Amino acid sequence: MILMHDIVRDGDPVLRKVAKPLTFPLSDEDKKFAEEMMEYLVNSQDPKIAEKHQLRAGVGLAAPQVGRSIQMAALLVPNNEGEIIFKEVFVNPKILSESVRQACIAEGEGCLSVDEDIEGYVPRPDKLKIHYYTVDxxxxxxxxKDYPAIVASHEIDHLNGHLFYDRINKENPFSMDEDTIVIS
Incomplete structure (x- = not known):
């Protein structure tokens, strides 16, 4: 079971590396790792389990965040009512196209690997077309589109050595394009 002490923190060089693609078929070790990443997300979104194990809630977890520089990320995205609207493990994901229109989360973004609150809008494409492989x-x-696209963009950024705050406007953290969609 992945716990908070297993999550690599900002400053660790693995978070700034471009992760290596995986080859198929995946090893049993890689398949188990994918299950463990998804299990962390499921447990972190369950208030009782999260409290028992002191887990910070997450909607995505990329392999580099657990110290493995491989192209794998788990996503477990709920809607505002807590119902899961997207659940998948991406292997070797590539963004094929993205919308010009940007979106951001009203309260900004957080990250399991970043302990401090970093304020500002994190503009990302509102729509993405992604090619990837499943674990199988x-x-x-x-x-x-919208929130699931933001989460996917965040996790794919991890696989390319980027953190969310890299996208925040340094001079004016709360600036955004006029037609940016703000998701609350």
Whole structure:
């Protein structure tokens, strides 16, 4: 079981590396790792389990955040009512296209690897077309928009050595394009 002490923190060089692609079929170790990353997200969103194990809630977890520089990320995205609207483990994801229109989360973004609160809007594409493989090697291309697209963008950034605060405007953290969608 992945716990908070297993999460790599900001400053660790693994978070700034471009992760290596995986080859198929995945090893049993990689498949188990994918299950453990998803299990962390499920447990972190369950108030009783999260409190018992002192887990910070997460909607996404990329392999580099657990110290492995490989192209894998788990996403477990709920809506405002807590119902899961997107659940997947991406292997070797690539963004094929993205909307010009940007979106951001009203309260800003957080990250399991960043302990401090960093204020500011984090502009990301509102819509993404993503190509990836499942853990079983099935090839998929999907379209995401709004909150799921933001989460996917955040996790794919991790696989490319970027952190959310890299996207915040340094001079004016709360500036955004006029047509940016603000998701609350």
């Amino acid at each position: 090697g099935e090839e998929k291309t999907i379209r995401l």
